[in-house]
Amino acid sequence: MLNLFKKKPDNLPEFWNDYEAKFQEKLPEEITHTRFVVFDTETTGFDIKKDRMLSIGAVAIKNKSINIADGFEEYISQETFNPKTVKIHGIIQNERIETLTEEEAVKAFLNYIGNSVLVAHHAGFDIGMVNEALSRLGLPKLKNKVLDTVNLYRGTRIISNLINREKSYTLDEIAETYNIDIKDRHTAAGDAFITAIAFLTILGKLNTDGKMNLKKLFRV
Amino acid sequence: MKNTIASRIADFLKNYPPFNLLKKEDLLEIAKHVKVKYLEKGKMLFAEGDIGHKRFYVVNKGAISLERDNNGKRETIDKCDEGDIFGLRPLFAKENYLINAIAEEETILYAIPIKKFKPLSEKNKEVNNFLIQSFASNTRNPYSEAHKGKLISEKEPAENQYKPNNNLFELQPAPVTKKVVMTPPDTTIKAAAQLMSKKKVGSVLVVEKNIPKGIVTDEDFRDMVATGTFGIETPISKIMASPVICYPQGLTIAQAQLTMMKHHINHICITEDGTPNTKVVGILSEHDIMVSEGHNPSVLMKAIQRSSSTNELKKIRHKITLLLRGFLAANIPLNHISKIIFELNDATIKRIIERCIKKLPTPPPCDFTWISLGSQGRKEQLLQTDQDNALIFEDVPEEKLEETRAYFLELARKVNKRLNIIGYEFCPAEMMAKNPKYCLSLNEWKDQFTNWIIDPGNDEILLCSIFFDFDISYGNVNLSNSLADHIFSLTKDNRKFYAVMGATTLRNPSPLGFFRQFLLEEDGENKDFFDIKKRGITPLTDAGRLLILYHQVKNISNTSERFEKLAQLEPNNKELFLACAYASKVLLKFRTQHGLENRNSGRFIDLENLSKEEKIKLKRCFKSIRQVQELIKYRFEVTPYI
Numbered sequence A: 001m002l003n004l005f006k007k008k009p010d011n012l013p014e015f016w017n018d019y020e021a022k023f024q025e026k027l028p029e030e031i032t033h034t035r036f037v038v039f040d041t042e043t044t045g046f047d048i049k050k051d052r053m054l055s056i057g058a059v060a061i062k063n064k065s066i067n068i069a070d071g072f073e074e075y076i077s078q079e080t081f082n083p084k085t086v087k088i089h090g091i092i093q094n095e096r097i098e099t100l101t102e103e104e105a106v107k108a109f110l111n112y113i114g115n116s117v118l119v120a121h122h123a124g125f126d127i128g129m130v131n132e133a134l135s136r137l138g139l140p141k142l143k144n145k146v147l148d149t150v151n152l153y154r155g156t157r158i159i160s161n162l163i164n165r166e167k168s169y170t171l172d173e174i175a176e177t178y179n180i181d182i183k184d185r186h187t188a189a190g191d192a193f194i195t196a197i198a199f200l201t202i203l204g205k206l207n208t209d210g211k212m213n214l215k216k217l218f219r220v
Numbered sequence B: 001m002k003n004t005i006a007s008r009i010a011d012f013l014k015n016y017p018p019f020n021l022l023k024k025e026d027l028l029e030i031a032k033h034v035k036v037k038y039l040e041k042g043k044m045l046f047a048e049g050d051i052g053h054k055r056f057y058v059v060n061k062g063a064i065s066l067e068r069d070n071n072g073k074r075e076t077i078d079k080c081d082e083g084d085i086f087g088l089r090p091l092f093a094k095e096n097y098l099i100n101a102i103a104e105e106e107t108i109l110y111a112i113p114i115k116k117f118k119p120l121s122e123k124n125k126e127v128n129n130f131l132i133q134s135f136a137s138n139t140r141n142p143y144s145e146a147h148k149g150k151l152i153s154e155k156e157p158a159e160n161q162y163k164p165n166n167n168l169f170e171l172q173p174a175p176v177t178k179k180v181v182m183t184p185p186d187t188t189i190k191a192a193a194q195l196m197s198k199k200k201v202g203s204v205l206v207v208e209k210n211i212p213k214g215i216v217t218d219e220d221f222r223d224m225v226a227t228g229t230f231g232i233e234t235p236i237s238k239i240m241a242s243p244v245i246c247y248p249q250g251l252t253i254a255q256a257q258l259t260m261m262k263h264h265i266n267h268i269c270i271t272e273d274g275t276p277n278t279k280v281v282g283i284l285s286e287h288d289i290m291v292s293e294g295h296n297p298s299v300l301m302k303a304i305q306r307s308s309s310t311n312e313l314k315k316i317r318h319k320i321t322l323l324l325r326g327f328l329a330a331n332i333p334l335n336h337i338s339k340i341i342f343e344l345n346d347a348t349i350k351r352i353i354e355r356c357i358k359k360l361p362t363p364p365p366c367d368f369t370w371i372s373l374g375s376q377g378r379k380e381q382l383l384q385t386d387q388d389n390a391l392i393f394e395d396v397p398e399e400k401l402e403e404t405r406a407y408f409l410e411l412a413r414k415v416n417k418r419l420n421i422i423g424y425e426f427c428p429a430e431m432m433a434k435n436p437k438y439c440l441s442l443n444e445w446k447d448q449f450t451n452w453i454i455d456p457g458n459d460e461i462l463l464c465s466i467f468f469d470f471d472i473s474y475g476n477v478n479l480s481n482s483l484a485d486h487i488f489s490l491t492k493d494n495r496k497f498y499a500v501m502g503a504t505t506l507r508n509p510s511p512l513g514f515f516r517q518f519l520l521e522e523d524g525e526n527k528d529f530f531d532i533k534k535r536g537i538t539p540l541t542d543a544g545r546l547l548i549l550y551h552q553v554k555n556i557s558n559t560s561e562r563f564e565k566l567a568q569l570e571p572n573n574k575e576l577f578l579a580c581a582y583a584s585k586v587l588l589k590f591r592t593q594h595g596l597e598n599r600n601s602g603r604f605i606d607l608e609n610l611s612k613e614e615k616i617k618l619k620r621c622f623k624s625i626r627q628v629q630e631l632i633k634y635r636f637e638v639t640p641y642i
Helices: A014-024 A084-089 A102-113 A123-136 A149-156 A171-177 A188-206 A214-219 B004-013 B024-032 B114-123 B125-136 B167-171 B189-199 B218-226 B253-263 B286-293 B297-306 B310-329 B334-359 B398-421 B442-454 B458-468 B477-491 B495-505 B532-550 B559-569 B571-598 B612-635
Strands: A036-043 A053-062 A065-076 A117-120 A146-148 B035-039 B044-046 B055-061 B064-070 B073-080 B100-103 B107-113 B203-208 B211-217 B267-271 B280-285 B368-372 B389-393 B439-441 B471-475
Touching (some): A036 A123, A053 A123, A065 B024, A102 A123, A117 A188, A123 A146, A146 A149, A149 A171, A188 B035, B024 B114, B035 B055, B107 B114, B114 B125, B189 B203, B189 B218, B211 B218, B211 B267, B253 B286, B297 B310, B297 B334, B310 B334, B310 B571, B334 B368, B334 B398, B334 B471, B368 B477, B389 B442, B398 B439, B442 B458, B442 B477, B458 B495, B495 B612, B532 B571
Parallel strands (some): A117 A146
Antiparallel strands (some): A036 A053, B064 B100, B267 B280
């Protein structure tokens, strides 16, 4: 029983220790100095326990720009195959896309994100998928701070009894409001890019007084 | 690693020069190193004198205004929109920028690394020529399709600015239309006329294998067909003017105008080598020259009615802003300005709806009315602000109701989206026709208003005040009239409703404090600014609406016109109402000028920057606001307890 609470990190692999070490550095206060990683996962389904990730796509944002060279797009080879998802994602098992094992992909992802602030649309799901994969490897959960574009977008809506602010907005709805091109929808990288543009736009809307900092952003 | 995002960026770039001249793999390599940059509206990307960036820029979405300081005044040199390239100076010289680049609206840029791009452009002669030519040229006219995609140099005469006498204008290349309406010589006069009216053009080029043979204009129909000289089944070649006056590309506006005067013609045909023996590349019309001049409302109106894409409308909208600026500079009476700008806005909305209906697979299942609310409804929308609109459709049998609504929601979604693209922000309260709450049948609307008026809470009054100021933009006027009658029948002698509405009107008190100082905003992002909308325009608008409703006057939604009408209806209060009419014009003009200067809604005013004279003018307006508020208080027995 005690073991459960005292999972000592001595037997954790090196890549995890490297990842963890990055959190000793404090996050900057200013949004412009912060590295955000906007990511999305494509999965075989919506059950965090049963389903598996097919791919992870991400882009990094710093100083209000997305650096395409600092991107992440990996596909994960599947042991269990679910034909239903093929249609949606266009990722066919054994298609000639280079794939990684789940462990390799997670390892690469940890190395890529470091201590950056993670951003995703319905972030709970994507974070959950990654955490489940980590737990299968006997590793703890992600340590990064997380922002959810659903919440942030809600924060841009005016406070009025005339609109329902509790509504859960889809990525498509946000893209329509901000007039974002939705090509490559339903690929992890494509969705991550759309989410990133939405995130930048939302930041612009929330920061009209120029005083928004990281702390306030987490309170939206 | 797969490169979904880089391919997507390459996909965008390949549509625009010089990237269309690059090899696919080279372009992808460039795309991999692009940075996607977001700029808020009004943000400066670089300023005159800044050290050159390591990247140059392509506009992906939005618009960038290139400006130069001219003795402390900002001069717009050019405007870049989707696909346009700017910030090229560091590509050629280690010099500092000579201009300012400012986001005219919310903008997304692709920043291309010069280090990666330069080796490619040096290898590819065509690319290099394009860049050098464009950088050195000072002739780009960003509004003419013929020059679309050409680059701009950073030292350019300010030809696109509004100037009543723009001398440089005549030396600009004449705008050439590439989409020429053409027909073979054996077409009948009737068919040719049908073609022209379908394409909404005043002339048609008669061609044989793309070689120009003749031209027919509206005038020829009048002189040779309507007079009975030729029947409508006669081949068009019988009435065409031949040979066609042809020129090669690159004609300046001055040359074109001279040629037209000399030959008494309105059109010049542009062919490959400038003779009538080679293929047509475009046509140049007097009309297009006038449009490119851009400060003539009737020409803009025609351009709106003929526009065939949302992008075209967006460009026309930009010219409307130039026109507005010119009008204000020339001190033209605000009534007159509002009317013209309203008509142009109205035509834009109509045109968009018209085009969206055509895009749907079936025509509307029944009659409908598109109404504009808020400032556009009051004909007071000079600057582009939010879009507020709603849709009323005819009553249909119960079982058809949802199906009918689905059709109009789809239509509204398209219209709202396009209005957004041309610059009307989505309404933050979602008061738009695409919202199922505001896309209702006539009976549903009547019920809606009944609920609002019978049990008026704060939200209901807010909705009423928005919906009472409607103007029909498109469709069947009987629907909106029938709704207005319904509203009057409900409000007639309804003292409770007037009292609640009166209380709301008085919620924004007179903007002068006890010591006759201005009341400033006390918190929020606009702290210490004066909110001219909340404290000046809204109280007047509210007062005008309430009083006109009390008199049951239909179809006047403009605030100053409402007060002028009230002055007629109540001779004993004539002076006060005329003062209010005057005040509402002054405040609107104030806001508009501020908005244009600061590229925003003009709502928040920094009093420190006002002259003594302006302050006195404002205070005089506020006096009228206080007086009319007093009048409302007594007339509608507004007590502070409501």
